[in-house]
Amino acid sequence: MSKNIQIEETKTDVLILGSGGAGLFGALHAKAANPDLEVTVAVKGLLGKCGCTRMVQGGYNVALAPGDSTERHFMDTVEGGKWINRQDLAWTLVEQAQVRIRELENELGCYFDRNPDGTVHQKAFAGQTFDRTVHKGDLTGIEIINRLAEQVWARDIKRMEDHRAVALIPANDGTRIAGVLMIDMRSGAFRMVRAGAVLLATGGGPTMYKFHTPSGDKTCDGMAMALRLGLTLRDMEMVQFHPTGLIAGEDTRITGTIIEEGLRGAGGYLLDGNLERFMHKYDERGERATRDIVSRGMFQEMREGTTAKHGGLYITMKHLDPAMVKKNFKGMVERCADCGFDLVSGNVEVVPTAHYMMGGVVFEPDCTTEIPGLYAAGEDTGGVHGANRLGGNGVANSTVFGGIAGDTIAGAINAGMALPEPDRDAIEAAIGLCRQPLERPAAGIDQVRTKLWHHMWEDAGIVRDAASLARAGATLDDLDAELDTIGVDGGNLAYNLTWHDWLNLKNLILVSKSVVAAATAREDSRGAHFRADFPDVRDLENSTFTVVRLEDGKITLGTAPVDFSRVKPGESLLDESAA
Amino acid sequence: MASARVETRLWVWQRLSAAVLGLCVLVHLGMIIYAVQDGLSAAEIITRVSGNAVWFVFYAVFIVAVAVHAPIGVRTILNEMTGLSPKATHLIMAVLCLVILVMGFRAVIGLYQAGAGL
Amino acid sequence: MKVAAHRNHPHYWAFVLHRASGLLLALFLPAHFYVLGLAIEGAATLDGFLSWAETPVAKLFETALVILLAAHLTGGVRLLILEFVGSRESSRIAVAVGTGIAVCTGLIFLLNGT
Amino acid sequence: MSNTIKVSVWRGAEEGEFESFEVPRQPSQTVLDVITYIQRNIDTTLSYRFACRVGVCGSCAMTVNGRPRWTCRTHVDKVATDGTLQVAPLRNLQVVKDLACEMTDFFDKLDRAEGKFHPTKTRHDDFDFITPDDKKRKQASAGIECIGCGVCYAACDVVDWNKDYLGPAALNRAWTLVNDERDGGNDVRLAAVAGDAGCHACHSQQGCVEHCPKHLSPTHSIAGLKRETAKAAFKGLLGGSD
Numbered sequence A: 001m002s003k004n005i006q007i008e009e010t011k012t013d014v015l016i017l018g019s020g021g022a023g024l025f026g027a028l029h030a031k032a033a034n035p036d037l038e039v040t041v042a043v044k045g046l047l048g049k050c051g052c053t054r055m056v057q058g059g060y061n062v063a064l065a066p067g068d069s070t071e072r073h074f075m076d077t078v079e080g081g082k083w084i085n086r087q088d089l090a091w092t093l094v095e096q097a098q099v100r101i102r103e104l105e106n107e108l109g110c111y112f113d114r115n116p117d118g119t120v121h122q123k124a125f126a127g128q129t130f131d132r133t134v135h136k137g138d139l140t141g142i143e144i145i146n147r148l149a150e151q152v153w154a155r156d157i158k159r160m161e162d163h164r165a166v167a168l169i170p171a172n173d174g175t176r177i178a179g180v181l182m183i184d185m186r187s188g189a190f191r192m193v194r195a196g197a198v199l200l201a202t203g204g205g206p207t208m209y210k211f212h213t214p215s216g217d218k219t220c221d222g223m224a225m226a227l228r229l230g231l232t233l234r235d236m237e238m239v240q241f242h243p244t245g246l247i248a249g250e251d252t253r254i255t256g257t258i259i260e261e262g263l264r265g266a267g268g269y270l271l272d273g274n275l276e277r278f279m280h281k282y283d284e285r286g287e288r289a290t291r292d293i294v295s296r297g298m299f300q301e302m303r304e305g306t307t308a309k310h311g312g313l314y315i316t317m318k319h320l321d322p323a324m325v326k327k328n329f330k331g332m333v334e335r336c337a338d339c340g341f342d343l344v345s346g347n348v349e350v351v352p353t354a355h356y357m358m359g360g361v362v363f364e365p366d367c368t369t370e371i372p373g374l375y376a377a378g379e380d381t382g383g384v385h386g387a388n389r390l391g392g393n394g395v396a397n398s399t400v401f402g403g404i405a406g407d408t409i410a411g412a413i414n415a416g417m418a419l420p421e422p423d424r425d426a427i428e429a430a431i432g433l434c435r436q437p438l439e440r441p442a443a444g445i446d447q448v449r450t451k452l453w454h455h456m457w458e459d460a461g462i463v464r465d466a467a468s469l470a471r472a473g474a475t476l477d478d479l480d481a482e483l484d485t486i487g488v489d490g491g492n493l494a495y496n497l498t499w500h501d502w503l504n505l506k507n508l509i510l511v512s513k514s515v516v517a518a519a520t521a522r523e524d525s526r527g528a529h530f531r532a533d534f535p536d537v538r539d540l541e542n543s544t545f546t547v548v549r550l551e552d553g554k555i556t557l558g559t560a561p562v563d564f565s566r567v568k569p570g571e572s573l574l575d576e577s578a579a
Numbered sequence B: 001m002a003s004a005r006v007e008t009r010l011w012v013w014q015r016l017s018a019a020v021l022g023l024c025v026l027v028h029l030g031m032i033i034y035a036v037q038d039g040l041s042a043a044e045i046i047t048r049v050s051g052n053a054v055w056f057v058f059y060a061v062f063i064v065a066v067a068v069h070a071p072i073g074v075r076t077i078l079n080e081m082t083g084l085s086p087k088a089t090h091l092i093m094a095v096l097c098l099v100i101l102v103m104g105f106r107a108v109i110g111l112y113q114a115g116a117g118l
Numbered sequence C: 001m002k003v004a005a006h007r008n009h010p011h012y013w014a015f016v017l018h019r020a021s022g023l024l025l026a027l028f029l030p031a032h033f034y035v036l037g038l039a040i041e042g043a044a045t046l047d048g049f050l051s052w053a054e055t056p057v058a059k060l061f062e063t064a065l066v067i068l069l070a071a072h073l074t075g076g077v078r079l080l081i082l083e084f085v086g087s088r089e090s091s092r093i094a095v096a097v098g099t100g101i102a103v104c105t106g107l108i109f110l111l112n113g114t
Numbered sequence D: 001m002s003n004t005i006k007v008s009v010w011r012g013a014e015e016g017e018f019e020s021f022e023v024p025r026q027p028s029q030t031v032l033d034v035i036t037y038i039q040r041n042i043d044t045t046l047s048y049r050f051a052c053r054v055g056v057c058g059s060c061a062m063t064v065n066g067r068p069r070w071t072c073r074t075h076v077d078k079v080a081t082d083g084t085l086q087v088a089p090l091r092n093l094q095v096v097k098d099l100a101c102e103m104t105d106f107f108d109k110l111d112r113a114e115g116k117f118h119p120t121k122t123r124h125d126d127f128d129f130i131t132p133d134d135k136k137r138k139q140a141s142a143g144i145e146c147i148g149c150g151v152c153y154a155a156c157d158v159v160d161w162n163k164d165y166l167g168p169a170a171l172n173r174a175w176t177l178v179n180d181e182r183d184g185g186n187d188v189r190l191a192a193v194a195g196d197a198g199c200h201a202c203h204s205q206q207g208c209v210e211h212c213p214k215h216l217s218p219t220h221s222i223a224g225l226k227r228e229t230a231k232a233a234f235k236g237l238l239g240g241s242d
Ligand SMILES: Cc1cc2nc3c(=O)[nH]c(=O)nc-3n(C[C@H](O)[C@H](O)[C@H](O)COP(=O)(O)OP(=O)(O)OC[C@H]3O[C@@H](n4cnc5c(N)ncnc54)[C@H](O)[C@@H]3O)c2cc1C
Pocket: A017, A018, A019, A020, A021, A022, A023, A042, A043, A044, A045, A048, A050, A051, A052, A053, A054, A055, A056, A057, A058, A059, A060, A061, A163, A164, A165, A166, A201, A202, A203, A204, A213, A214, A215, A217, A218, A219, A221, A222, A258, A355, A356, A377, A378, A379, A380, A391, A392, A393, A394, A395, A396, A398
């Protein structure tokens, strides 16, 4: 054990990090495939309550209806991803989604909405050539996670709630993963959990931006831990922004959360500070243009034009039938009303908001990674979505690959197998990193967060260029250094949120650095990545993707060519199947 | 859980008896209001009930229903609001049921036969 | 820590009233039977009791009992409706109507008797 | 509107005391924002729970001015009518620290109420045909949007009186499943929810309905269970012999 710090140690066959769609499916599948395995789910909050899968509103993309096909869903995904998706992953996604959705409905009990004739209802979601989004009202995520959590509670699956993973610990011979160092948040104690297999399913989450949609527990912990372990991350420049997040002023948690896209679809107007429409300046479809275009238009308008009270713009529905708005957007109307906004007959201030990270850990279709024993699934991974994620492909991604990971793990390890000895130096180093703020006099970390939010938003957000990215890079280094001088009151480590805020920021800054590095490297505009200095898509046929690693504390960067393993730009699987 | 069946049945019995009591109490209340109009006298009560089979049956039903209904309710209250053991409350329920039955029938039979003495 | 409950809403009061009235009625019942049982010992004893029952204090007591009975009845009917018919909208109204009926019954009883 | 608000917050675990803070008022401020402000700017050691911040996850419920509520969707204007707030942890749950509660009992009870789907088909079968206006489907839908916030659990006196009582949320979930025609677990479920730890302990106090932020009605769900368990009892499904 470590020289001066005594820590508790526990063992399990399978350790799952995170209880979103990926984590819970991983646990259920591993347990189903081999009931003898001891499976443990560790999560930064309460099981099933945190993470973004629960927040899914729109729904779940899957080709089910007659007329739709695996090929069509695949083409939409790859075209949406601007051809940098890893095609074998995208294919696995669209194919396995068809199995997973039936598993959700038939085995887990999700009760998806139906058509009047009793068949499952599939709605339209932007960027797709077919109505294929399965949903439960506009609260699909609650339905999915509640049903998953119930099944997990019912099984002999161990729960480590309020346990935060802080480092992936390799075996002392470096051949594989040995387990994960955790902080038991309720007591503040460190705990080393040794395991035969670890599933990384902590769900990314671009919360380094001033405006963001994900839940508060998501701070790119998984990606940061993967970087520190030496894994490769890809497509990190690809951060998706949702055009309409609520903005409610300083110090409001609700700021950044989503105002449903359907409002624009139903005819809602976006207005500037003078209450004038502006979207037609950017796209002939006006407010109904795709996510990236609307976000960019709004960002431009906010930079150049007049803004509303809090620096955002307005969405309004008041020119539409109030009864329709009240009925069709009941949840949104109530949510706005709870914060003092009138969505039916007023103007609600909105702003584009960071939503999803397409990039993440490089992994294989069977969810293995470079490190034996370490598996990854869900938003922590990269390659499935390419440069842009279709609305509805996110939850499909986490549930499909989470399940696959569980299956793979069950096939790879045995119950009660001999566990590798963890690398004690790595544990020591990780504890040192976590404890460092506790050794210093307490000071406010808030200004670091505010600066991080501001600079990522301004310089590495919706619109970037070489100069802004250079600024962002320099700022991140400064912020990292600044954070390292700030202490946290460690008098009582039990449920010490401020300590965790510090750790969150540490991770966010590291992952932000990889976003900036990758964004600097990609000198063209693709999907979610828009370079003002390179506004066009370049050289589609020779597309490459970015990869980053952490070496000696520095982000190193590379690019690799995309393998068009199924279809090349300019071709389509649909023509083939039609022919 | 062994109590599932017992509790379910007690619940059913309490609701059934409540429904019966509902009717009884309506009649009873109506009767009270009618009866007190010009003062209540023993003679009056006795005249009404004694020897009258219809009233006798009515009160018999009333008593049985109440002997079912009230003790179940008292048991619930004791279970929830006192530290008494389930066994004890069950016993209290049974005793209360008996007390109500005995005292009730003693009174009604008394009234029914009282007329004979007048 | 012991967090206090938030009980100040109509349904909770209805519950309290139902429970209190039920309990009081159950306690009163043996007494009631005892008095009636006096009939066995002859009309005179019963009459003696009934004339005591004419005093204002006793009258008040009786009125309270009648209200309790009426309240328990209406509350009980409300619960039966809730449990067997199960309409959500009607429940609040039922509390109000029930309480109203109970009070009226008491008043009628009181006015009638004087 | 005064430009600050006086907030007294529970500090400690089972033992502890209220501590007062003064927090600047902001438009559109929720109770969660007030708590966050204290943690970020006044006392960094304050503990509380939240995740989604928009009323989806059900992590942030606390007792606000004596009432159990979700705090991320409770606007300060609505509750601090006299400019003061008192915030305590949720009732009937064990306190971890300050405002954060342990919810294991609550979740375990969902499981004990058989609040989980018992499949009759597999991932290799197609979806069942069920029309949206099917009566049972509608009943299942009426209670399905529970976010597991525990507000009902905190509002119910029976939970306090009877430690085994499964509580409104668990029973509400059981009822949605009783109405789920795809489910095959009703025999075990009805046996699990009958009795004095189950639906028969409920006295329709309706604190659950009164406070549920999702406007669900566990009371009516529980009433449904009472009817179904009664039927089951007469069919001898609840087991045991006389
Ligand atoms: C508001 C919103 C709406 C969305 N709507 C849609 C939609 O309509 N359709 C769609 O397809 N996608 C949607 N998405 C995206 C989708 O939710 C995600 O892509 C997907 O659910 C991610 O699943 P996951 O399992 O990877 O991560 P999550 O569900 O986020 O789960 C991550 C888990 O890891 C835990 N965790 C994090 N860090 C740690 C740590 N250090 N230690 C231990 N545990 C940790 C978290 O607490 C959480 O339990 C939406 C996202 C948001 C935010």
